[in-house]
Amino acid sequence: MSFKAVVLGAAGGIGQPLSLLLKANPLVKELALYDIVNTPGVAADLSHISTPAKVVGYLPPDDGLKKALAGADIVVIPAGVPRKPGVTYDDLFKINAGIVRDLATGIATAAPKAAVLVISNPVNSTVPIVVEVFKKHGVFDPKKIFGVTTLDVVRAQTFIAEVLGDLSLSSSINVPVVGGHSGVTIVPLFSQSSHPLPSGYATSDLEALTKRVQFGGDEVVKAKDGAGSATLSMAYAGAEFAEKVLRALKGEKGIVAPTFVHLTSDKSGGETVKKEIGKEIDYFSAPVELGPQGVAKILSLGKLTDSEKALIDAAVPELVINIEKGVSFIAPSK
Ligand code: NAD
Numbered sequence: 001m002s003f004k005a006v007v008l009g010a011a012g013g014i015g016q017p018l019s020l021l022l023k024a025n026p027l028v029k030e031l032a033l034y035d036i037v038n039t040p041g042v043a044a045d046l047s048h049i050s051t052p053a054k055v056v057g058y059l060p061p062d063d064g065l066k067k068a069l070a071g072a073d074i075v076v077i078p079a080g081v082p083r084k085p086g087v088t089y090d091d092l093f094k095i096n097a098g099i100v101r102d103l104a105t106g107i108a109t110a111a112p113k114a115a116v117l118v119i120s121n122p123v124n125s126t127v128p129i130v131v132e133v134f135k136k137h138g139v140f141d142p143k144k145i146f147g148v149t150t151l152d153v154v155r156a157q158t159f160i161a162e163v164l165g166d167l168s169l170s171s172s173i174n175v176p177v178v179g180g181h182s183g184v185t186i187v188p189l190f191s192q193s194s195h196p197l198p199s200g201y202a203t204s205d206l207e208a209l210t211k212r213v214q215f216g217g218d219e220v221v222k223a224k225d226g227a228g229s230a231t232l233s234m235a236y237a238g239a240e241f242a243e244k245v246l247r248a249l250k251g252e253k254g255i256v257a258p259t260f261v262h263l264t265s266d267k268s269g270g271e272t273v274k275k276e277i278g279k280e281i282d283y284f285s286a287p288v289e290l291g292p293q294g295v296a297k298i299l300s301l302g303k304l305t306d307s308e309k310a311l312i313d314a315a316v317p318e319l320v321i322n323i324e325k326g327v328s329f330i331a332p333s334k
């Protein structure tokens with residue numbers, strides 16, 4: 001079984017390396033690249049790679065978005081402006097909210113059953129935008145819409161491996177990162193790491209490590225000095241999450257990854273997570289078991305330390321504001 005994958009924003013800093021990684025993925029049989037510029041060139045280039053996926057580039061004229069999306073199984077969205085020094089996640093909302101709304105409208109009409117993986121920032125608001133657009137079109141399925149928070153996990157894995165002095169461990173480290181995707185809304189649960197931090201690891205060091213994961217994006221934005229934000233690590237993380245979704249769609253069992261999802265009140269597990277958070281909130285990044293329909297089950301946040309509970313308490317008010325901003329962009333009366 002193999003799939004059609006679509007990248008919206010495929011000519012960008014994330015879009016190009018992400019498309020490269022998807023082209024290299026044997027589960028992808030067809031790869032459609034859509035952007036407002038340059039996709040014919042990116043597609044021609046990738047199409048020479050000797051892997052099975054057929055690659056086609058699309059631009060807006062002649063219903064390019066609709067054609068790109070036709071028959072999609074998975075749609076990944078890295079379209080939109082990135083940060084540079086002095087720009088906040090919330091600043092990106094002004095431009096990216098409209099871009100994501102329009103792309104979501106395209107998906108809701110041309111590929112409403114596809115799994116949608118939202119990378120465009122601010123994820124805490126863009127995911128609710130996609131959900132509200134889908135609701136408006138009567139095609140919302142909470143199992144199918146994912147905010148991609150994998151880069152936070154990838155960073156946590158890497159930084160733990162650095163502390164342990166063995167980078168070769170990093171990809172095998174299983175560490176949940178929950179909450180949202182911006183600053184204090186990002187909550188790494190180091191106490192649940194498959195590879196614990198050294199015993200006697202100082203509280204101040206744990207706080208610094210937590211901050212490094214929460215503000216890892218700033219580290220890259222500062223180093224790139226005006227040339228954008230994380231692209232290569234994001235492409236790696238996005239391709240890793242897409243691969244997990246595809247393997248689960250194919251029927252593989254037991255695949256779990258943290259992702260920012262709608263906490264539905266059905267039997268998906270969303271209610272349990274809401275209770276654990278202890279506040280009324282409609283979205284959260286929680287460990288999710290993936291399945292043939294997308295979300296199979298939203299899993300418990302697990303046993304939290306007092307400091308992790310405090311981090312979640314600090315994350316929730318900002319998350320609620322971010323979520324409401326996305327919802328009211330599409331459904332102002334709510
Ligand atoms: P970029 O500017 O390099 O690329 C964005 C691409 O989107 C461009 O090619 C642009 O032409 C395209 N685009 C703009 N409007 C479009 C539209 N209406 N339809 C289709 N394509 C459109 O930016 P980037 O560095 O690739 O970052 C993209 C987004 O991803 C940003 O919002 C950034 O903040 C976000 N991001 C998210 C994470 C995460 O962890 N979720 C990590 C890094 C970056």
Ligand code: LMR
Pocket residue numbers: 082083121151216217218220221229230
């Ligand atoms: C990241 O975490 O690197 C991204 O969200 C990009 C950014 O602006 O920080």
